[in-house]
Amino acid sequence: MFDIGFSELVIAAVVALIVLGPERLPRVARQAGEWLGKIQRYVNDVKSDVGRHMEIEELRRMQAEITEAAHDLKKSVEKNAAEVQQEVDSLNAAVEGQPEPESEPEYQPTDWNAIYAVRQTRDRLRERREERDAERGRKRRKLPQRQAHL
Numbered sequence: 001m002f003d004i005g006f007s008e009l010v011i012a013a014v015v016a017l018i019v020l021g022p023e024r025l026p027r028v029a030r031q032a033g034e035w036l037g038k039i040q041r042y043v044n045d046v047k048s049d050v051g052r053h054m055e056i057e058e059l060r061r062m063q064a065e066i067t068e069a070a071h072d073l074k075k076s077v078e079k080n081a082a083e084v085q086q087e088v089d090s091l092n093a094a095v096e097g098q099p100e101p102e103s104e105p106e107y108q109p110t111d112w113n114a115i116y117a118v119r120q121t122r123d124r125l126r127e128r129r130e131e132r133d134a135e136r137g138r139k140r141r142k143l144p145q146r147q148a149h150l
Contacts, residue, residue: 084128091121
């Protein structure tokens with residue numbers, strides 16, 4: 001930076017010896033060394049302060065990102081919960097809306113499409129519940145699935 005060579009340092013030392021004399025030169029050299037040490041400590045303190053401020057800003061950015069991710073997750077969970085509630089409500093309405101038989105009919109054909117739709121919905125609800133529990137880290141005991149009797 002300063003581009004000072006050895007020959008220039010020798011010339012500066014000889015001039016200092018002539019100007020200050022041999023009695024005051026050691027004190028001046030000691031004081032110059034102390035000042036250089038103080039300057040180096042000050043520069044190091046400033047560097048560490050700047051580094052700390054950069055780390056704080058980085059942590060604030062990370063906090064904002066995590067908060068945004070948590071907010072998005074909350075919205076997603078609320079949306080899924082609303083969808084599940086809507087499906088449960090529609091299933092309850094479908095179950096309540098079926099007329100009760102007043103008398104035993106001689107023969108009613110089985111509505112396999114309705115049974116299949118109910119089973120599909122039940123399986124979808126079970127899968128979503130298992131996925132939600134897996135995301136939360138919960139373990140739910142597995143219930144045996146019902147076997148169709150033929």
